[in-house]
Amino acid sequence: MGFTFAEKILMEKAGLKEIECGQIVFVNIDHLLTHDNTSAIVSKVEEDLKKYGIISKSMPIIAIDHTVPAVDEKTASGHKKIREFVEKYEIENFFDVGEGVCHQLVVEKGFALPGKLILGSDSHTCMYGALNCFATGIDRTEAAVLLLTGETWLKVPSTIKIELKGKLNDYVTGKDLVLKIIGEIGADGANYRAVEYHGNIENLSIDDRFTIANMGIEMGAKIAVFPFDKITKEFLDSIKKPLLYKPIWADNDAVYERVLSYNLDKLEPMIARPHTVDNCATVKEVKGKIINQALLGTCTNGRVYDFKLAAKILKGKKIAKNVRLLILPASRNVLKKGLENGTIQSLIDSGGILLPPGCGPCLGAHQGLLAEGEVCVSTSNRNFKGRMGSKNAEIYLASPLTVAASALTGKITDPGEVM
């Protein structure tokens, strides 16, 4: 009987020869990611840190991204506290305001590697599964203790295998696929479980994989993981530094809790309606809904690939009157590349408003929040009530193509109609 990815990697990390679902194992992690919450995390163990020091200077990765540039004095003080911590403990991997969203930085800078185990005090840490990494979210208290010990417990999850067949159409993306899956299995459909993607994954770009893995948590998954292949290798080779890694993948005779199958050829553009991510429909079913704001970006869909998709629809055209189109690059690197290749220029010419790389409106921190009764169509990952400003606003989640098509017409629009 073979093992799943989760079983194999946890077996290796825990130094065990056998493992079973539900078992609690103790592991040393490769990296801990924290962001603006680092100041709150450090406060919990200030005295302990003085006594014991941090476990390693190279293990933590810290990025200031959620409230950047600082929203007010209180967030500015939080940032200052983080910088002081970084300096005092000589943290090697620190990314200050303007570098980008933590998850994009972890993949861009070569921290998320095949066969590594990364925990982060942010639920979308699961994105690194796109690079064959075991990565999942934890709470602040656990992050605080990890700074001291580097060790924690993990429950070995059972696994859902998702078999993909075929190829996506031109107006359908990885976002549509993941929304389709979440809509079918539900917001808790993969709770406590690992999700493995199999089948024709060679037809999914690395950027589509980032989007799909990023939204694993929206079906409750502990991890959402892809195998290492040519596409993973190409991405890792593009990072200009020597990287050491050892891919891990499930055995052919691994035992799964459930096997699901999706035909990519038949997939249509999908959308999540307010106020839960699993409240999914085809874009056609909700087309015509008037929008006030369109958000293009975030760690889910804020890469050059996503902006290129949007620009394909918007190039040389103006967005509808009364629509605010926000462009939120996932990192400085994305912003630079988007400027160099003219994509961002094109989006701005169409009427887009460029925001600094970071999280901003996605979690309702600042920059582009919604008033009562307003409607936003967004490429981000959550549409919970009150998430982006007023609790009486509505958030729809969709692909960069659907968001661009909707910004163009001023109402929710299937990209197939304008391409």
Next chain:
Amino acid sequence: MAVFKYGDDINTDLLFPGRYTYTCSKAEEIIPHLLEDLDSDFAKKVKKDDFIIAGENFGCGSSREQPALGFKAIGIEAIIAKSFARIFFRASINQGLLLIECREAVDSYKEGDGVEILPEKGEIKVGNNFFKIPPLNAELLKIRDSGGLINYARKKLLEQRGI
């Protein structure tokens, strides 16, 4: 003792809105905003030893420990739900907060029912019905019974490094 009853998919934005997440980290700052966008009376009415009863996937969404921290500081006796989202479950153990995953207990609850924990029996009483509390792994029980992960880790560090 009062019981606050909610439905399915009570997410972290409903438990504690994202707009406060980088400005409130202490219990006294967190408590007034708990469940603000779902039940604006909660923070005013809730008292020590109260219970929360909810449906499926309680605590889904962000990695946001403030609700678990706030509920623990209030002295919420336990949260009883049909199921809990993973990160919230972990955060609650790490805060030393008691979660009881028991579908039958949630289904049996009617408004006005008393709720009581019978630790010696490992059961909860809801109205006149008794339900088994699902057992927790021994190591995780140690974390919860130490009053949370930080106390647990301090004990362990002291043993290992002796300072």
